Amino acid sequence: PxxxxxxxxxxxxxxxxxxxxxxxxxxxxxxxxxxxxxxxxxxxxxxxxxxxQLSGGAADVRARIAAQLDRALFDSVVAAEIRALGSLGGFERLLDRLSQLLVQLVPYHWLALTTDSPPRLGLHCHPGTNGAVHAAAARALDLAVPHEFVPIEDADAEAGWDPSSGATVVTDVHVGATAVGRLAVALPPDTPADARRILQLVARELGGPLRIVNLVEETQRLAEIDRLTGLPRRHCFVERLSSGLLREDRPPLVVALLDLDHFKLINDHHGHAVGDAVLAATGACLAEFARAPGVQVARWGGEEFVAALTQTSPGDARALVETLCARLRALRVDGQAGEPVAISASVGLAMARPDDDPDRLIDRADRAMYVAKSSGRDRICTEADLPSNQATVTGGGAPADSFGLRGALTPTGS
Known part of the structure; x- marks a missing residue:
């Protein structure tokens, strides 16, 4: 021992x-x-x-060899710890674990790590210094384009940062000859002499884990995002909807299910390339719609799209969806001969109930949408428009006027 x-x-x-x-x-x-x-x-x-027993004595060749072996073993342990970061599966987790490791090796005021693809800036600093450190890190790393910001604040970083003292070490992070990011660390004036050597070691070993994490996240993103429309896929929407329904302090929640009118005819008459252009334009319109507070959207499948609206009353939710339908009608997509393709949607709205799960809630919106389609299309219907034998099939219904209807089955363009 x-x-x-x-x-x-x-x-x-x-x-x-x-x-x-x-x-x-x-x-x-x-x-x-x-x-x-x-x-x-x-x-x-x-x-x-x-x-x-090994006892101390005068420095000799054996001591120098022992010191070299000790440093080599220390470096190999640090390198192994850095390489293990590749198994974490996410940039934020990698940054958090890297900061936990590095504070044991080198005292610092802040640590910044960037990736080139996607462009993002991870920052670990002491609480209360975030704003000033963010600007200093951006200058040190010479960030020319906007980066997604991933902050981590805790007391592990040194407090009392003074930009006029100490030094900031900036090192490129490579995989082979390819740069994948940069590492910047602000060191205090009394930093140990070998701190820069350790940071060089960390940067040298960090490229592989950083590339692995980026690939894992990109794979996850491709699995979650529909390539044609740029919107989240169905399963992502259902997961978020399910977690929202489970909240005890859940705000009012309305789900809108949209089906593009006569989409099969668009494909048959103009070709699938034009049909894809219609879907892409609809996705862009919904993405813009989702910038409103409390709105989430997704591609439900085929020509169907879905939106969840929170932080709004049912009546306001209907008004928002009417605005969305107006924007869809205003979209300009050219057909095969250059003529504009008419775009409209039939929409079903359903309001969440206390005992709802995603399946029941979306089922009511789906049935309301089919009422809209069978009633002439290009209109909004709610669960209040369902036949009486369907309105209560999944439990006690919301009041018929909860969406502030100005007349059921009214075309959205009227």
Missing amino acids: LVLRAAEDSSRDRFWARHAGAAGYVQKGRMGELVRTLERVIREAPASDFFF
Whole structure:
């Protein structure tokens, strides 16, 4: 068993003791703690007939070799810890774990990590310094385009950052010859002499994990986003809707299911390329619609789209959807011969009830949408427009006037 002793208690020495397999770590001068540690080590040590002691002495070639081996082993442990970050599956988790590791090795005021694709800036700093540090990191990294900002704030970073003191070390992060990001670390004036060497080691090993995390996130994004419309896919919408329905403090929630009118005729008459252009234009229109507070949208499948509206009354939700339908009618998509293609939608609205799950809620919106289609299309219908034998099939219904109807089955363009 090995007990490491050091002149002062530092997080780096404790990191090294833990990963080097030492049975204990004691600061010099703490005899009581050393005695207790030795008693514990001797008590827990396996029985052995072999024992030897290494004592201090004058520096010689053996000491220099030992120092080189010690540094090489330390570097290999740090490199292994950095490589393991690739298994975390997300940039924010990687940044968080990297900061937890690095504060044990190098004291710093803030740490910034960028990726080129997608462009984003991760920042770890002490609470209360975020604004100033964000600007300083952007200058140090020479960010020329807007980056998604991923902040992490905790007391692990050094407080009292003064931009006029210390130094900021900026290092490129590569995979082979390809740059995948940059690392910037603001060091205090009393930084250990080998801090820059350690940061170079971290940057050298970080490229692989960063590339893996980016690929995992891109794969997840492609699985969640419909390529043609740029909207979330159905399963993502259902997951978010389900979590929203489970909230005890859930605000009013209305689901709108939209079906593009006569879409099969558009495909048959103009071709699938024009049909795809209609779907893409509809997706862009819905994405713009989703910028309103409390609105989530998705492609439901085929020519059907779905939206969830929270933080609004049923009557206001209907008014918002009427505005959306007007925007859809105003879209300009050219047909095969250059003539404009008429775009409109039949919409069904349903208001969430206390005992709803996603299936029941969307089922009511779906049936209301089919009432709209069978009543002439290009209009909004609600669950209040369902036949009486359907309106209550899934439980107690909302009041018939909860959507502030000005007349059921009214075309949205009227």
